[in-house]
Each structure stands twice: as C-alpha cells, then as structure tokens.
Amino acid sequence: MSATYQPVLWNRQKKIYDWVMFGLIILFLAIFIGVSLVLFGDKITGETLIIRAFGSLAITMLHIILMIGPLARLNKKFLPLLYNRRHLGVTMFFMASIHGVFSILQFHSMGDINPLVSLFTSNVNYATLAEFPFQVLGFFSLIILFLMAATSHDFWLKNLSPKVWKTLHLLVYLAYAMLIFHVMLGVIQLEKSPLIVILLGIGMLTVIGLHLAAGYRQKQLGYLKEQVEKDGFVKVCTPDDIEDNRAKLVHLNGESIAIFKYENKLSAINNFCKHQNGSLSEGKFVNGCITCPWHGYQYLAHNGSSPPPFTEKVATYHLQLIDNEIWVNPTPEPEGTAIEPVLL
Amino acid sequence: MILSLQKRHRLIWTVFAIVLPLLFVWSYLSIPTTANNPTIEDYSLLPIVHNGIENDDFRIIERKIELEFDINYQLEFIVKKPIRQAATLIFIGENEADIKDKAPIGQLFSKGNYSFPLFDPLQKNDNIYLYNPITKKVFYTIKNNSITPIQ
Ligand code: HEM
Ligand code: FES
Numbered sequence: 391m392s393a394t395y396q397p398v399l400w401n402r403q404k405k406i407y408d409w410v411m412f413g414l415i416i417l418f419l420a421i422f423i424g425v426s427l428v429l430f431g432d433k434i435t436g437e438t439l440i441i442r443a444f445g446s447l448a449i450t451m452l453h454i455i456l457m458i459g460p461l462a463r464l465n466k467k468f469l470p471l472l473y474n475r476r477h478l479g480v481t482m483f484f485m486a487s488i489h490g491v492f493s494i495l496q497f498h499s500m501g502d503i504n505p506l507v508s509l510f511t512s513n514v515n516y517a518t519l520a521e522f523p524f525q526v527l528g529f530f531s532l533i534i535l536f537l538m539a540a541t542s543h544d545f546w547l548k549n550l551s552p553k554v555w556k557t558l559h560l561l562v563y564l565a566y567a568m569l570i571f572h573v574m575l576g577v578i579q580l581e582k583s584p585l586i587v588i589l590l591g592i593g594m595l596t597v598i599g600l601h602l603a604a605g606y607r608q609k610q611l612g613y614l615k616e617q618v619e620k621d622g623f624v625k626v627c628t629p630d631d632i633e634d635n636r637a638k639l640v641h642l643n644g645e646s647i648a649i650f651k652y653e654n655k656l657s658a659i660n661n662f663c664k665h666q667n668g669s670l671s672e673g674k675f676v677n678g679c680i681t682c683p684w685h686g687y688q689y690l691a692h693n694g695s696s697p698p699p700f701t702e703k704v705a706t707y708h709l710q711l712i713d714n715e716i717w718v719n720p721t722p723e724p725e726g727t728a729i730e731p732v733l734l
Numbered sequence: 735m736i737l738s739l740q741k742r743h744r745l746i747w748t749v750f751a752i753v754l755p756l757l758f759v760w761s762y763l764s765i766p767t768t769a770n771n772p773t774i775e776d777y778s779l780l781p782i783v784h785n786g787i788e789n790d791d792f793r794i795i796e797r798k799i800e801l802e803f804d805i806n807y808q809l810e811f812i813v814k815k816p817i818r819q820a821a822t823l824i825f826i827g828e829n830e831a832d833i834k835d836k837a838p839i840g841q842l843f844s845k846g847n848y849s850f851p852l853f854d855p856l857q858k859n860d861n862i863y864l865y866n867p868i869t870k871k872v873f874y875t876i877k878n879n880s881i882t883p884i885q
Contacts, residue, residue, distance in 0.1 A: 601747035
C-alpha cells in the first residue's frame with residue numbers, strides 16, 4: 391500500500407460510490423433550482439439561484455460527511471459509506487467554492503475596492519451577534535475546507551505524518567461550527583424563510599447527538615469487566631463470542647488488540663491500521679486478508695504484514711486457548727513478527 | 735481511531751453540544767425587530783413632518799428641522815416587509831433616466847427604520863425609486879403624487 395500512493399482497492403465499489411454521489415448532487419440541484427423557480431422565479435436572478443443552490447448543497451453534504459463517521463462506529467452497516475468519504479469531502483469543497491466565488495462576485499466585485507477587502511470591510515459589526523459579518527465566517531471555513539481538500543491525498547498523509555494530518559483534519563469541526571453561524575446569521579440578516587433555521591437546527595442536533603453517542607459507546611468498547619491474569623496472559627472471551635472472519639477488540643496495558651477468528655484459527659494483531667489509524671477490529675477478512683474498514687489496507691493475520699509488494703506492518707500478540715477460553719499476552723511482538731495461529 | 739484521538743473527539747463534541755445550541759438560540763433571539771439606524775439617534779430632534787406616504791410595504795416620512803441659520807431635511811423609511819432583492823439603493827428624481835447621473839440618497843437592507851439626510855426637500859415632480867444595482871433595474875417606484883402631507 392505504500393508501494394504506490396494508491397491505497398484503495400475494491401475499485402469497482404469506488405466508482406459506484408462516485409456515480410451515486412454525482413447522481414444525488416444533480417438531483418439535489420435540479421430539485422432546489424426547480425422549486426426556487428416555481429416559488430420565486432420572477433424575483434430571483436441566475437446568480438442568486440446559483441449562490442443559494444450550491445451553498446445549500448455544500449452544507450447538506452457537510453452534514454452527511456460528518457454523520458458517516460459516528461454512524462459507522464455505531465453500526466457496521468454504515469461502514470461502506472466511510473470508505474471513499476474523502477471523495478465526498480473534496481467534492482463538497484468544490485461545491486462550496488462555487489457558492490463562495492459567486493457570492494464574492496455578486497456582492498463584492500461591483501465596486502472599485504478589491505472584492506476581498508470589501509468582504510471584510512463592507513460590514514464591520516464584529517461586536518454584535520445579529521449583525522455579525524456572516525460572510526467572513528463562510529470565507530474562513532472555505533479556507534479550511536480548501537486546506538483539507540488540498541491535503542486529502544495520501545501523499546500528504548505520508549509527508550505530514552498521520553498525527554499532524556489527523557490534527558489538521560480536526561479543523562473540519564471548527565469549519566462546521568463557523569458554517570452553522572454563517573448560514574444562521576445570513577438567514578437572519580437577509581430575512582429568509584425560517585424553514586432554513588429549522589432544518590439547520592435539526593441537522594446540527596443530529597450531528598452532535600451522533601458524535602456523542604458514538605464517542606461514549608466507543609469509550610466502553612474493548613474494556614474487560616474484570617482482568618484475570620495468569621503467566622502474563624489475560625482471559626478475554628470464548629471463541630463463540632467472535633463472529634467468523636471478524637474480530638474482538640480488547641484494550642490491555644495501553645495496547646489495543648484485535649483478536650480475529652478465521653478458518654477455525656485465532657490470531658491477534660494491533661488494532662490500528664498503519665494508514666490512518668483505522669480500527670482493524672471493525673474490519674473483516676476479504677480475500678484471506680484482514681481488511682481495514684476505512685480505506686481497505688490489508689494485513690495477513692498471522693504476521694500483521696501487508697501482502698507483498700506492500701510493506702505496512704503492525705505488532706502481533708501471542709494467544710492461548712485454555713478450556714475454551716481465549717487468553718492473550720498484551721506484550722507486543724515487533725511489528726510484522728509471525729506467530730503460529732491458535733487452532734480451534 | 736487511536737485512544738487519544740477518540741478522547742479529543744469526545745471533548746470537542748461535548749463542548750459543541752453545549753456551546754452550539756446556546757449560540758444558535760441566542761442568535762435566533764437576537765433577530766432585531768427593527769433595524770437600528772446609525773444616522774439618527776433621537777427622532778425628537780426632527781419633529782416636523784413635512785409630508786409622507788404609507789402603504790403595505792413602506793411608510794416614508796419627510797421630516798424638516800429649522801435650525802437658527804438653515805433648514806435641514808431628512809427622509810425616513812420604515813420598511814414593513816422584507817425586500818427580496820440582493821441590494822437596494824434609493825434614488826430621487828423626476829424619471830428613471832434622470833437618476834442615472836445622480837448619487838443615491840442611501841441604501842436599504844432588511845425590515846426596519848432608516849433615515850437619510852436630504853440636501854434638498856422633495857420637489858413637486860420627484861419620484862422615489864428603489865433600484866437594484868446588481869440587476870440594474872428599478873424594481874419599485876413611489877410616485878410623487880402619492881406623497882402627501884400626512885399629519
Ligand atoms: C468565501 C466564502 C463565502 C462567502 C463570501 C459566502 C457568502 C454567502 C452569502 C452572501 C449568502 C447569502 C446568499 C443569499 O441568500 O442571497 C450565503 C448563504 C449561505 N452560505 Fe455562504 N459564503 C461563503 C462560504 C460558504 C461555505 C463554505 C458554505 C458551506 C459549506 C456556505 C453555505 C451557505 C449556505 C447554506 C447559505 C444559505 C443558502 C441560502 O441562502 O439559501 N457558504 N453565503
Ligand atoms: S486503510 Fe485508511 S485507515 Fe486503514
């Protein structure tokens with residue numbers, strides 16, 4: 391997977407994903423523009439229609455993007471949406487830029503001052519809430535979305551290190567908060583329909599609710615109720631507690647361990663994918679390899695290494711089966727160390 | 735997700751869960767019922783209503799103040815319904831062609847009260863035009879013969 395910068399396999403699925411996305415985008419724009427023309431056809435200019443249609447599309451896409459993560463953690467059924475989420479993000483940025491560029495053209499490029507200066511100075515009521523210059527919020531959000539879209543390629547992930555990259559991408563939450571108020575204050579100041587406020591409120595509460603639910607559920611996941619230890623091994627569960635070709639996650643001594651059951655065998659590897667720290671315990675076996683649910687990096691169960699020509703390696707752990715109970719030794723072997731699987 | 739990142743996510747969303755709804759409600763409640771107008775603070779300074787007009791959309795009052803050495807005029811606009819235009823400039827002139835080379839007397843935004851200084855009082859043949867500089871069209875005309883003393 392690091393042999394090239396093309397990490398994602400399953401290409402057919404990726405194409406289907408993109409086509410469905412483009413189809414839905416066209417559908418959204420057609421419905422939005424159609425309804426607006428029927429309702430306000432005589433009062434609205436083409437530019438205003440473009441500004442509103444693409445702004446609304448972008449904020450809708452952003453809500454969907456932010457819901458995918460927690461949904462996938464709450465229910466495995468949503469995992470396919472997570473896969474290729476970055477295309478959704480980059481497309482959302484382009485949709486938002488069409489909105490931003492047209493807004494600047496329409497509202498700030500008619501005068502003789504620089505449109506960007508006009509953006510910041512045409513309204514300077516920074517000290518009030520109701521008259522706050524909402525367009526400035528949109529501008530900074532667009533800059534963040536640009537940075538994220540520009541660094542979304544794996545080339546940047548490698549060069550910035552996953553940690554810096556993930557931190558950079560946390561800025562999307564800041565952009566989200568600013569955009570809520572970009573839309574909210576814009577609607578208030580331009581006296582538009584309260585429907586937008588209601589929809590925005592519902593969207594915001596859903597996104598927050600899902601993140602809290604997923605966050606607190608994950609907090610409990612993988613912790614043993616009691617820790618029974620013998621000769622450096624800790625008792626985890628019975629083989630029946632693990633589905634075939636899936637894993638059980640345990641956190642022990644600061645290690646996050648994914649114990650996989652496959653082909654009547656058991657193997658344990660470190661839970662975190664080398665690509666972006668995706669949770670391997672939420673993945674499954676595809677073509678005989680443990681496959682990361684986030685973007686499809688693959689690992690062999692017995693040695694935690696990606697199949698050649700790829701070079702990613704994660705740590706492996708020793709297992710024992712005693713009286714139909716699985717025991718794991720939480721001391722990791724060096725990344726890529728082969729360990730004989732336990733036979734069931 | 736590694737554990738520290740999980741923790742950071744939980745923290746961010748816990749803070750958001752409290753702050754965002756509060757700000758959301760606060761901004762909704764702070765919608766002004768009338769726009770505050772920086773031009774004039776104290777209307778009692780301009781007590782004399784010269785003439786005006788009122789319809790479903792606007793109430794327009796021309797006020798006059800007689801100071802020791804000169805007389806000042808002011809046009810007060812109360813916008814009753816949202817103006818569904820991206821931008822609105824107010825012009826005064828005898829006909830639409832006439833306004834092309836004049837300066838606007840001011841700009842309207844949302845519902846609310848506005849007042850603008852007038853260098854000359856409204857003349858007999860003057861109309862008030864609301865002009866959208868983006869579409870470059872007059873979208874509302876208030877005829878001068880409809881402007882009458884209303885006191
Ligand atoms: C340079 C950046 C931006 C500028 C100058 C800007 C400007 C504006 C303006 C002037 C409006 C009011 C338009 C109208 O209704 O007539 C607006 C509304 C809106 N903006 Fe932005 N915006 C920017 C970025 C964004 C971004 C990044 C998003 C979302 C991802 C966004 C989402 C929206 C939405 C949803 C609305 C309300 C749509 C509607 O009017 O129906 N904006 N923006
Ligand atoms: S494939 Fe991207 S995190 Fe695992």
